[in-house]
Amino acid sequence: MMWRVGTVVALHDETPTARTITLQVADWPSHVAGQHVDVRLTAPDGYSAVRSYSLASAPNAEGRVELTVERLPDGEVSPYLTQELAVGERLELRGPIGGWFVWRSRQTEPIQLIAGGSGIVPLMAMIRSRASAGSTVPFRLLYSVREPGAVFYRDELQAISSRDDSVTLTYANTRAAPKDFPRPPGRVDTSFIAESDLAL
């Protein structure tokens, strides 16, 4: 698969450690929600590093691609993408990749999405894809984060779930919960599922 070049057109911090990078990619063939790209960085001496990032944006015909990268301490690629990459710079990417973990807007069955941390990114593409396609399929999102400040796309998720009764949003907080949260911090377990009315 060929490498393409994307130009950074916008940067947006989702949390203190995660940044959304919006790229304009010439000849982008569009994608399906759930797919990812490989990003390649090449140093002046020719050394290169490749990492995979999920597509956060809904499929679109404009060649607009959004990635959200969580910075890992001492990581090789994510600190560069979240701290140094600037608007106007170019990034090599290859994709879209992946055909199984996808949601297509013609699907009609109800969907339960479950995300932990940056695992929300491909699920956000699905939620955005549903919204942009005008689908009315019921979507439920269970989103586990370490603490409330770690939530990606908070305002957009809130807006979508408040205007659309068939999208429901449940947060789990593993290390710190908001003051008014009904449960102490902890991992998702069977009692969480039962009490959150998520039982299938």
Ligand SMILES: Cc1cc2nc3c(=O)[nH]c(=O)nc-3n(C[C@H](O)[C@H](O)[C@H](O)COP(=O)(O)OP(=O)(O)OC[C@H]3O[C@@H](n4cnc5c(N)ncnc54)[C@H](O)[C@@H]3O)c2cc1C
């Ligand atoms: C399909 C797919 C989709 C993905 N989507 C996303 C996404 O949407 N957003 C996102 O943020 N990430 C995503 N990832 C993860 C991403 O590909 C990278 O793995 C991530 O950004 C870390 O890369 P890095 O180069 O910064 O860290 P690396 O340099 O690869 O290091 C990873 C971690 O390991 C530690 N480490 C490295 N070497 C050692 C060692 N020798 N001993 C001990 N520890 C070590 C580092 O300190 C760091 O914490 C995805 C991965 C896949 C496979």
